[in-house]
Amino acid sequence: MGADFVAEAGLGDDLGFVVVDKHTMRSAAYPDIFALGDAAALPTSKAGAVAHFSIDVFVENFADYAAGRPLPHAFDGHTNCFVESGAGKALLLDFNYEVEPLPGTFPLPALGPLKLLAESRFNHLGKRAFRWIYWNLLVRGRPLFLPAAMSLRGKDTSHLTAGPAATDSTTPVPTF
Ligand SMILES: Cc1cc2nc3c(=O)[nH]c(=O)nc-3n(C[C@H](O)[C@H](O)[C@H](O)COP(=O)(O)OP(=O)(O)OC[C@H]3O[C@@H](n4cnc5c(N)ncnc54)[C@H](O)[C@@H]3O)c2cc1C
Known part of the structure; x- marks a missing residue:
């Protein structure tokens, strides 16, 4: 609540x-x-x-x-999260309002090193490393170098079942 x-x-x-x-x-x-x-x-x-x-x-x-101007940037619902699956492995999910979690690599196409929607030891290590990243970078206001908008790069879009494709750019939104 x-x-x-x-x-x-x-x-x-x-x-x-x-x-x-x-x-x-x-x-x-x-x-x-x-x-x-x-x-x-x-x-x-x-x-x-x-x-x-x-x-x-x-x-x-x-x-x-x-300044009383229209708001030019639109949040796309970008979300990502680690899911610990046990035995020293984890999954990583990356999705937004329109695009479901897809298999692939993150953040770099092909290189990863994190795997999307699949268990890996590296994902688990990534989750553990995020603790350091959180307290030493994010909490101190330092940039994470991840764009706010979700990217389809490195994702297997053949698994998409519905909805418009995400883009790497933000979409203008109507003003109030
Ligand atoms: C157990 C648990 C595990 C989670 N794990 C994850 C995870 O692995 N990954 C992930 O992405 N998210 C996780 N989340 C969710 C994540 O913590 C929240 O989505 C995130 O903290 C939301 O940030 P926030 O700033 O909106 O709210 P909060 O972090 O809740 O901050 C709100 C602040 O406002 C203060 N406050 C409340 N009322 C008042 C008031 N009247 N006056 C002044 N201050 C007030 C509170 O004390 C608090 O400090 C987890 C949440 C929980 C509870």
């Missing part, structure tokens, strides 16, 4: 999460309010990656918002 004050303020849905445009994180009820991270009712996982990538997009939009 979200916070009671969100519902009491008329900002939230039935669970107390702030109802927002899923591309700009802007409140549907109050256009001067943005909700980032778990507080937002985005149609994706409550995950640190979602908070991270959506905040990247929000920051890109903020100067335009403050």
Whole structure:
């Protein structure tokens, strides 16, 4: 559940999460309010990656918002997460609002070194390394060098079952 004050303020849905445009994180009820991270009712996982990538997009939009201009950047729902599968192995998932988790390599096409949607020892080591990355880079505000928008590079798109293909660029969104 979200916070009671969100519902009491008329900002939230039935669970107390702030109802927002899923591309700009802007409140549907109050256009001067943005909700980032778990507080937002985005149609994706409550995950640190979602908070991270959506905040990247929000920051890109903020100067335009403050100047009263349309918001040019759109969050695509980019999410990734490790899934520990035991025996020293893990899977890695990378997906967005439109594209389901696909097999492939991450972050480099063919080279990886992480494998998508498949168990590997390296994925498990990647998960363990992320602890260091989190506390020494992300928490200190240092860049992760991963684009906010999900990329299809290195992914096997023959497994796509539905929905429009993702792009490496952001999509302009309508303004309020
Ligand atoms: C057990 C567990 C495991 C998880 N594992 C993963 C994982 O492996 N990978 C992943 O990507 N995500 C994981 N998540 C999810 C991830 O932690 C959250 O998605 C992420 O922390 C959301 O960030 P946030 O800044 O929106 O919220 P939070 O990190 O919850 O930050 C909100 C902050 O606001 C503060 N706060 C609350 N109310 C008030 C108030 N009234 N006034 C002032 N401050 C207030 C809170 O104390 C808190 O510090 C996990 C979550 C849990 C609980």
